[in-house]
Amino acid sequence: MKTYIANIKGLEKNNYFVDFVRFFTIPILNNLPESFLQKFMKSSSNDAVIVMENVGSAKALEVMYGRYRRKIFSRGIIQGLADLFWHHFVAQTKGVRNRLKIVKDNLEKEIINILQNKKDKEIKILTIGGGSARGIVEVLDKYSEQLKGWNISVINIDKSTKAIELGKELAKEFNMYEKFEWINDLAQNVKFLVKENSVDIVEMVGLLDYFRDDRSKEVFTQIRSTLKENGLFMVGNIVPNKEQPFIIKMGWPKMYYRFAPDLSRLLIESGFSKEKGEIIIEPLQNHIVAIIKK
Numbered sequence: 178m179k180t181y182i183a184n185i186k187g188l189e190k191n192n193y194f195v196d197f198v199r200f201f202t203i204p205i206l207n208n209l210p211e212s213f214l215q216k217f218m219k220s221s222s223n224d225a226v227i228v229m230e231n232v233g234s235a236k237a238l239e240v241m242y243g244r245y246r247r248k249i250f251s252r253g254i255i256q257g258l259a260d261l262f263w264h265h266f267v268a269q270t271k272g273v274r275n276r277l278k279i280v281k282d283n284l285e286k287e288i289i290n291i292l293q294n295k296k297d298k299e300i301k302i303l304t305i306g307g308g309s310a311r312g313i314v315e316v317l318d319k320y321s322e323q324l325k326g327w328n329i330s331v332i333n334i335d336k337s338t339k340a341i342e343l344g345k346e347l348a349k350e351f352n353m354y355e356k357f358e359w360i361n362d363l364a365q366n367v368k369f370l371v372k373e374n375s376v377d378i379v380e381m382v383g384l385l386d387y388f389r390d391d392r393s394k395e396v397f398t399q400i401r402s403t404l405k406e407n408g409l410f411m412v413g414n415i416v417p418n419k420e421q422p423f424i425i426k427m428g429w430p431k432m433y434y435r436f437a438p439d440l441s442r443l444l445i446e447s448g449f450s451k452e453k454g455e456i457i458i459e460p461l462q463n464h465i466v467a468i469i470k471k
């Protein structure tokens with residue numbers, strides 16, 4: 178499958194200074210004893226505390242996405258320095274923000290394509306393990322004028338009631354609560370929850386990381402059957418990287434790290450065609466996003 182590094186405006190990279198600091202700090206973080214590392218993080222910044230208390234969850238991601246919604250030193254110098262480190266010198270936080278931008282960029286392109294070509298003025302989006310569904314909410318908000326008169330519906334299947342509450346809050350904030358349906362269930366049950374050939378766009382980001390190969394293929398096959406012909410599937414996966422030992426010691430749930438060819442193989446073995454997709458690598462190379470049509 179065609180694979181390339183994303184070149185979208187606003188993606189975060191490391192400058193020489195950040196690379197220099199990381200050269201010393203990441204091996205130290207990776208080698209600190211687990212209990213010390215956890216205490217250190219919990220005593221450093223408010224954001225790090227929330228991430229530590231919500232590892233693997235939509236809430237933790239919302240903290241990482243929220244970095245630019247306030248000034249870095251708005252909570253004082255000490256907090257600011259700690260936040261600066263966790264948000265800008267640890268690549269994971271930048272990587273998930275890059276991943277979100279890539280997903281939003283491709284969602285925008287598909288919305289524009291649908292606006293230009295679809296006759297029935299209806300868009301059905303499915304997000305699996307959608308959490309806050311921030312990417313979808315922000316893109317729909319951006320295109321709200323063009324989408325006037327269109328019937329837009331979003332189904333979010335998430336196993337966590339806390340994540341669903343987070344999604345409801347965000348949808349309310351953006352005045353689009355009535356467009357959403359939240360289903361508190363598992364990705365593995367998609368085929369029982371969503372009709373075949375009924376969805377225009379499926380997004381599954383931040384979830385495949387937790388699925389073994391056989392579970393991934395089981396879910397991909399079900400997703401493919403929910404998609405309409407030529408419907409779009411966007412799926413992210415974390416990539417093997419230098420921060421793995423540190424992430425494990427933080428207490429993050431077990432993840433399955435994959436390179437682009439691994440993700441490509443899983444998609445093809447689930448019935449997708451390699452000619453209809455591409456894999457985009459975020460610039461720090463910690464996350465990939467596959468964009469593939471049915």
Ligand SMILES: C[S@@+](CC[C@H](N)C(=O)[O-])C[C@H]1O[C@@H](n2cnc3c(N)ncnc32)[C@H](O)[C@@H]1O
Pocket residue numbers: 233234235238239305306307308309310311334335336337340362363364365381382383384387
């Ligand atoms: C890391 S968060 C990602 C949230 C969001 N997609 C994003 O990218 O910001 C993973 C989400 O998947 C949900 N989840 C975990 N396992 C799941 C499963 N088997 N089926 C459905 N949702 C699941 C979690 O509750 C959580 O909201």
